[in-house]
Structure formats: C-alpha cells, structure tokens
Amino acid sequence: MxxxxxxxxxxxxxxxxxxxxxxxxxxxxxxxxxxxxxxxxxxxMKQKAQPVVAQGISPNQQSPATGLNVESKTQELAGTTKSPPESIADFPSPVHGKVLRGIGNYYSETLESYIFHSGQDYSEPEGTIIRATHRGKVVYAGTDSLLGQKVVLDCGHGWVVTYGGLDNLRVKVGETVEKQAALGQVGFFPGGEGVNHQSQLHYEVWHDNKVQIVGTSEGAI
Known part of the structure; x- marks a missing residue:
C-alpha cells in the first residue's frame, strides 16, 4: 500500500x-x-493610404527629356489628329505623280460630249497605296462608272474628298479613318475619265458644294 x-x-x-x-x-x-x-x-493603414502611380510617372509630372507636361502633351497630340479641316491647305495631294488632267471641262470620247472634270488625275504606277490626306468618315466605297473604284470621305465642316481610280479597297462605308490610313491601291481602269489608258489616281476636294483647287491656299470653282 x-x-x-x-x-x-x-x-x-x-x-x-x-x-x-x-x-x-x-x-x-x-x-x-x-x-x-x-x-x-x-x-x-499607411500602405492603403498611399496613392499608386502607374508606370512610374505621375499624370502631372514633367517629362525629363522635353520638360513638357505629360498630360498636356497627350491632349495636344489628340487634338492634332482629330482637328477639323480649315482650308484647302489641309488637303495636299496624296501623291507626287505627273498631273494628267486638271479641273475643268473636257471632251469625253467615251461619252461623246463635254463634261466637267471636278478633280485632278495623277499618273501613278498600278498598285500604289493611296492614303487619306485627312481624317474622315467613309460615306462611299465602291464602283463608279467613270472612276473605277472610289472612296469618298466626309471630313466635317463641309469638306468632302474623293479618291478615284482605285482597286483593292481597304475601307468600308461607316468607318472613320485617320490621316495617312490606307484606302486602297491604284488600279487600271481605262474608263471615261481615263487618259492614255494608263493607271492613275483621281483626287477631288469639295467644300460647301464647291470644288476646290488642290495645291493652293485658297480658291474654288
């Protein structure tokens, strides 16, 4: 025990x-x-209170290379690409080829009558890519009896631009294309507007229903 x-x-x-x-x-x-x-x-709590800065640059921070405000520079570039046209100077020739026919009346052997030529025809090799000279909305993209295939852009403020003699169109009706966007390529169409049966670009600019003379600062017919 x-x-x-x-x-x-x-x-x-x-x-x-x-x-x-x-x-x-x-x-x-x-x-x-x-x-x-x-x-x-x-x-x-301190970590949550600290702001997060994307890409290491504050929206109001200045660029060390240019000294310009980043946000202001972005807005400036956006305004440049989307600014409305003010004069014919905003619509330079899209090519540098030889002018085959200018604006005015001429006799069409195909139609056997005089007709008014409302644009300028430039000699260009077949297949040359044609780009928009100004931002605009596509209001027509298809076949024309005199111009082959053409694209018509409404650039706003009464400005309308036509690109004819094209092939392999790259835009559709309703699209908004930016400046220098590809519209199509120069084709071979020996129609009523053709000169010497060679490939060429037809380019015409209208403002408030008046045809404009391309290459001048002012002037309309």
Missing part, C-alpha cells in the same frame, strides 16, 4: 507540472499575437 501511494503522488506532481507549462505557453502565444496585430494595423 505504501508503494502505491508513492506512485500516485509522483503522477499528480508530474500532471500538475505539465498543466502549468501548457498554460504558460498558451498565455505567451496569445500575447505575441496581440502585439503583432497592434503593430501591423497602423502600417497596413
């Missing part, structure tokens, strides 16, 4: 020691978590 009493006493002593040790560890772990949350809370 004495031997059993001694064994039970040691068991109770060890059990109490283990229980106290466990309690001490739990209390220490809870205090550590509390301290971490108190420190990280304000730091997270």
């Amino acid at each position: 004495i031997r059993w009493k001694g064994s039970w006493s040691w068991i109770l002593v060890w059990s109490c020691s283990l229980l106290m040790g466990g309690l001490i560890l739990c209390v220490g772990y809870i205090e550590a978590l509390s301290n971490v949350s108190k420190k990280s809370g304000p730091e997270l």
